[in-house]
Amino acid sequence: MKSDSLKLIVILFGQLLTIMDIFIINVSIPSIQHDIEASNGEMQLIISSYLIGFASFLITGGRLGDLYGRKKIFIIGLLMFMLSSIGCGLAAGSVLLIISRFVQGCSAALMSPQVLSMIQIVFSKHEQRTKAMGWYGITIGAGTILGQFLGGYFSSLTFMKEPWRLIFYINIPVCLLAVFSGIRILNESKTMSTGKFDRIGVVLLAAGLFSFTYALTMGEHKEFGMINIILIIISVSILIYFIRNQKSRMNKGKPYLMDLKLFSFKNFNLGILAVSFFFIMLDSYFYILALFFQEGLKINPLASGEIIVFQGMGFILASVVSPQLILLYGKKFLISGLGVIIFILILQGCLFTAKAPFLLLYLILFIHGLGVGSVIPSLANIALSEIPGKLAGNASGVYITFQQIAAIAGIILIGSIFYYFLGTEPLFDDYRKAFEITLFTNIICVIIVIISIVKTPADLLLKRK
Structure with a gap:
């Protein structure tokens, strides 16, 4: 029997690629726009096309895995991701880059649901699954930090013309390693079916x-x-x-395509509600924080990125230690993590001023990352806890779809609130006011998440005897 740990490593390659390529392009936008002579509208599509393809086909990807084999669809997704990355790297103009990024997103939609569903199947025992979900959380944090770091690093290289193309070529060896390892290590699993689609x-x-x-x-x-x-x-x-x-x-x-019986499971509905409001809060917070740092506090982009890295470090650390604490204290630990997030959001509203020292910013965002990292892995565990194996892929696709759409909706809705209170010719006090109001909105979202988790069974996340 092949080691479950090796299987988890291979599975998480897919999640790492998915998250990394959401963020890796952001730092390279000026270089790409200059070299391919893209308009602002074309750059918007280059950034957005990945997310559009990803969100549009997640449920389909999950269902394909259930019907035709999760290992098979995972490996097909990796191969498509590699080929579309090559297309991105070779793109001479914006049209091919937009199309290749869209295919990249569709490829990620094939991989991502298989990651969660294979974790559910490979780690059938509650304690093992909780620890595996901790590593899932670590991968999200690592992908976020690595994507932003590699995007900046590759774009700054001088030994070749248009070095930003390396942000796509780096996916090739990772995909090849994951494909060959997946073929040898992963076991196939699928729902008993006639194969009709x-x-x-x-x-x-x-x-x-x-x-x-x-x-x-x-x-x-x-x-x-x-x-x-x-x-x-x-x-x-x-x-x-x-x-x-x-x-x-x-x-x-x-x-x-979608088994509506999923919504008859109480924990699945509560998990969907929790993850939706959590990501409405989280992604809008990241978006507004970057604006507030750079335009309100006048912190340069490089220094702003360095501060946010501390947040990622807290996220990864919490993802490492939280599985054991979740098994001991269950949803009490989860609610404590959400309480930390609320406390830190209040502190940010009070202490993030023009005179705030960088050390204070590092510390507050590190603690915020601890709170976020203690929550995210367990949200998926709650949603998928009652789901039978035959619906694992379908449930994973629906879960991640809600997560992605909530993230985008949060940026639009809470971002609109921020800009409304900012006004047309904002001064620092206007930035402070807008930031504080959006933090209050974020706190309301976190409270809804807490209510959702309170309604789950008391022993849902605890270590089973």
């Missing part, structure tokens, strides 16, 4: 999610206008029709 459901769901995420991601970079609103109305209409279509197909015994 709901293609109409894929088209409906992809169209609905594509329209929704496109409207939100483009609204992130410019004014949220009538076109965005129309797209959201269209997407909601398509998604409502999709749900009705899925109910009809299930009742008639036809192949379906």
